Amino acid sequence: METKKNEDACAICTDRCCSRCFDDGDDSIFDSLTTDELDSLVKEKRHLVFKAGETIFKQNTSARNIVCIKRGLAKIVAEGENEKKLIVRLYSNHSILTGGSMFLDEIRHFTVQAVTEVECCFIGSDMILDFVTKNSQFAFELLKLNNKQNMQMLNNLVGITQKYMPGRVSDLLLYLKNEIFLCNPFVSRLSRQEMADMTGMTMESFIRILKEFKTSGIITVDGSAIHILDEEALQLISKKG
Amino acid sequence: METKKNEDACAICTDRCCSRCFDDGDDSIFDSLTTDELDSLVKEKRHLVFKAGETIFKQNTSARNIVCIKRGLAKIVAEGENEKKLIVRLYSNHSILTGGSMFLDEIRHFTVQAVTEVECCFIGSDMILDFVTKNSQFAFELLKLNNKQNMQMLNNLVGITQKYMPGRVSDLLLYLKNEIFLCNPFVSRLSRQEMADMTGMTMESFIRILKEFKTSGIITVDGSAIHILDEEALQLISKKG
DNA sequence: GTATATTGTTGACATATATCAACAATATAA
DNA sequence: TTATATTGTTGATATATGTCAACAATATAC
Numbered sequence: 001m002e003t004k005k006n007e008d009a010c011a012i013c014t015d016r017c018c019s020r021c022f023d024d025g026d027d028s029i030f031d032s033l034t035t036d037e038l039d040s041l042v043k044e045k046r047h048l049v050f051k052a053g054e055t056i057f058k059q060n061t062s063a064r065n066i067v068c069i070k071r072g073l074a075k076i077v078a079e080g081e082n083e084k085k086l087i088v089r090l091y092s093n094h095s096i097l098t099g100g101s102m103f104l105d106e107i108r109h110f111t112v113q114a115v116t117e118v119e120c121c122f123i124g125s126d127m128i129l130d131f132v133t134k135n136s137q138f139a140f141e142l143l144k145l146n147n148k149q150n151m152q153m154l155n156n157l158v159g160i161t162q163k164y165m166p167g168r169v170s171d172l173l174l175y176l177k178n179e180i181f182l183c184n185p186f187v188s189r190l191s192r193q194e195m196a197d198m199t200g201m202t203m204e205s206f207i208r209i210l211k212e213f214k215t216s217g218i219i220t221v222d223g224s225a226i227h228i229l230d231e232e233a234l235q236l237i238s239k240k241g
Numbered sequence: 242m243e244t245k246k247n248e249d250a251c252a253i254c255t256d257r258c259c260s261r262c263f264d265d266g267d268d269s270i271f272d273s274l275t276t277d278e279l280d281s282l283v284k285e286k287r288h289l290v291f292k293a294g295e296t297i298f299k300q301n302t303s304a305r306n307i308v309c310i311k312r313g314l315a316k317i318v319a320e321g322e323n324e325k326k327l328i329v330r331l332y333s334n335h336s337i338l339t340g341g342s343m344f345l346d347e348i349r350h351f352t353v354q355a356v357t358e359v360e361c362c363f364i365g366s367d368m369i370l371d372f373v374t375k376n377s378q379f380a381f382e383l384l385k386l387n388n389k390q391n392m393q394m395l396n397n398l399v400g401i402t403q404k405y406m407p408g409r410v411s412d413l414l415l416y417l418k419n420e421i422f423l424c425n426p427f428v429s430r431l432s433r434q435e436m437a438d439m440t441g442m443t444m445e446s447f448i449r450i451l452k453e454f455k456t457s458g459i460i461t462v463d464g465s466a467i468h469i470l471d472e473e474a475l476q477l478i479s480k481k482g
Numbered sequence: 483g484t485a486t487a488t489t490g491t492t493g494a495c496a497t498a499t500a501t502c503a504a505c506a507a508t509a510t511a512a
Numbered sequence: 513t514t515a516t517a518t519t520g521t522t523g524a525t526a527t528a529t530g531t532c533a534a535c536a537a538t539a540t541a542c
Contacts, residue, residue: 078399139384
């Protein structure tokens, strides 16, 4: 695990970035911290930059940090027995990222890798534990975050087990557009292999479905840029299985 | 949703069952409650008995309770679009059961059905929320429980997406023996269809794999009783995919 | 008890998806 | 630039798994 400190960015970071780092969509875990708590957090945290491709942390290692992504895109990879990989989720700006079993066994149950360059902060789990113990509102927000991830995973599980490939690819494209890149012709920094790994299928199969969508006029593909022309069609395909 | 109050059992229940209801394996969430809190819990909770097959609660309805199973076996069913079902997990004695997205959207994201007769307690989420807010240790325990369920689901996801059918059946049999029934020739109250739904495959396929295991001498099957003769073999098959 | 419905079992067959191999298009390095 | 590696694409083929239909074995009702 190679890490490089970026002192400049860290200096900039000191002022208020932690508020954003803890901001996960609508719910801002940060809001629940007192000024004192936020201050001690800013002092404690370590600010790191990972290059594209670098491993941020590795499955089955000990987990004594949680990570807040300030900028960039990271992928959560569950590594199975036989070299197979499943990309469970992506994390982009302002995501908070626990080891998955925080306070339980303190072991990472998945690998996290930088897709693009990732700027992030590591916070010791002791401090988080301290907040949880002393600040019930923070604990509550963390509980909510956890529940949210739980539900996302459940949906994923149902989708991957019950849908045919076109439905799964639809789901992926909608996810990328609406939850990750947030713009329509989005330039995915993900390789075809990575996108296939998110849908639990082969790269070749993924490419074939993508081509079908292209010839049906549902999307346009220009290199790594994907343009969704007919979102309703994708939603329909997603529903039908 | 038909429910039948069982006043007798409820009377019995008043003394100390809640301590057990909140006991999920090693971690006892109950331990973190004060005597006063436990008392108010015992007063508030509603004790219910469901017959085998009855729906305890239904996906997409509002979730204003958590449920503690005192006795019996229940299944968590995620219902997909096209009639397909996936049984995510089983809950047996002393399991605590949230709607999946507690405090988040207060909507059940899965259906829960009684497999055998189920005796359980409903506790209003207001009370749980109150405990979370006032008792950080309780919040912490709930967080751990949540994390645990999260990890189980992740393992499930990886297993179902990456393993061939024999590996998945192995996983199921080991799960039933070691985590649910806790004895070796176990009499599964689950139908073949239900067991198939836990592995994301067809009933016919499930039966075929079971037969393979039988002819290989790994298991014996006598009606609904399954005897695992060679657990190591199952573990090996599980690993190999 | 017999009748009827439900659940389990097996076989023949269809098909979704993976595998393998060749090649095209990029990106990276020298 | 040219050379080399990586990534993407396509086709032919194999295979894991699903579908359908017939029948056996239970459980449930009458």
